[in-house]
Amino acid sequence: MIANHNLLPVDAIDQLPFTSAEFDMRLASCRKAMNERGIDYLVLSSPENIYYISGFITKGYYVFQALVVTHTSDPFLVVRRYEQVNVERLSYYRDATVWQDTDVPAEVLARAMSDLGALGKTVGVDANSMFLTVSAYETLRGALPGTNFVNASTILEKCRAIKSSQEIAYIRRAAEALTAGFKAAHEAARPGRTENDVAAAFHYAAISAGSEYMGSAPYIASGPRTALPHATWAGRGIEKGDLVIVEGSGNWKRYSAALMRTWSIGKPSDSVRRAADASEAALDAALAAIRPGVTSGEVDAACRGTVARAGLAHAFLNRTGYSVGVGICPGWGEGWVMDLKDGDPRVLHPGMVFHIVPVLFPEPNISVGFSATVLVTETGAEIISDYPREMEC
Known part of the structure; x- marks a missing residue:
């Protein structure tokens, strides 16, 4: 010693x-x-x-x-x-x-x-x-x-799942930097630009706003590459009619907040609009279900059931969400601490923080998703990471 x-x-x-x-x-x-x-x-x-x-x-x-x-x-x-x-x-x-x-x-x-x-x-x-x-x-x-x-x-698990007031303050600070990153990424997602431009804008703005190094690189893809889960930027040029999907995090004192948005470069197709509506509705259903005393599985059922009623059950391939807090590469999530998934009996408590991610894969070359980082409060859910959901650029 x-x-x-x-x-x-x-x-x-x-x-x-x-x-x-x-x-x-x-x-x-x-x-x-x-x-x-x-x-x-x-x-x-x-x-x-x-x-x-x-x-x-x-x-x-x-x-x-x-x-x-x-x-x-x-x-x-x-x-x-x-x-x-x-x-x-x-x-x-x-x-x-x-x-x-x-x-x-x-x-x-x-x-x-x-x-x-x-x-x-x-x-x-x-x-x-x-x-x-x-x-x-x-x-x-x-x-x-x-x-x-x-x-x-x-x-x-139990210690880390319920955040202290200081941990929650750090997650809020991470979310502020994340919002700055998304605003810049949104502005960069235009015809004639590239996925690399979007990534550069996101990083510069988020880090300038105070983010430390993220728990993972942001996932940024356009066009048919949006169907690749966890795809990072690859230099593809953005064209009229493309979708651009961005999922990223901000980090402060190693605590993360995460967010996903999908943007359409021009008017989205009916199929894409249907999937986007289902993803947003599923996110809202999960938020409405979150409160102390409900189980992880019940939140997942609310989210997943909304997607199923939209006729897109086949397109929802992942868990509803996962705990976020300490985020160190290679990931910003704490899924091993607690997931929101089918049949999970674990109970939600005030102070837990989750990233809710109902991303859908409705067609072979498309994914569409909207997400939020949320805090379980004494009475329900508070959105910590947010950015306007308007889809059309």
Whole structure:
């Protein structure tokens, strides 16, 4: 363990996105969940969970990193030596065990945990995280024989699903930058321009309005490319009669707000107009259904049923929505925290935030969608991210 004594506390605290009280509350909630599940040590590997508990953030999360939570001592980070200064400057918990580029990182983690007495105990891991590789997990297990490893991927779900007032304020700030990006993208979506022009306008305006780097690149497509899910700009020229679909996010202190709009360059066809009307009606139905006490599945049923009554059930291929909050590449969503999907029995509570996305694929070369980021309030739903829905440019 390396203690960081080179900086005054203020050097780190001034960089923190949340108060000490909020970080302490998050750790207490995490430990309570660990205790309920009989977990002695928790190893978090997803950058979102690490950020949520500690405030530590780096774009270098593509290499091994972990946050270890115990019941008796402060959490500590296991990071590449190159990243240690980020722990000192950006993390609420400033102790780190570092690995060199010549080390096997999971072995370094295992030694640190063994020193803490983890051998033979119950260790929870982020088993569903894309950032805990099979190789690292097998190395960790092999280095701690007799230790009981359990899947703790859902341990922070309840904590993260309900946002604090500060988290909600950050999402609102992200939405302000997002709106600026959409206004610029809308103005750029004209004949003679390209998808790249739309992307450039979106990025410049959103970032100029305060957005940090987004949890994902915006999805921008025109013409027949609109039928490609998650398509990014590809230089295609925009022509009269095209559809242009844009889905993007803004980000503030790693918290995201997202939005989707579809624009028609000229008068849309009857088929497109029908799909657009259905998407908007489905969005409104979901918004009307959202309130504390209803289930995820009930919101999905309201949204999906509206599309079905329009005769377009076959065109609705995805879930109704997903939680948004901490957004770190490769995505701005928190779908693993909570989805709005068919049959899901989980109950909505005030403080939850969702991106509602009824995007439809009515024809082989077309997609049409309108979305909103919404906050569950004490009485219903409040739209956080919005932009006029007028379709025709």
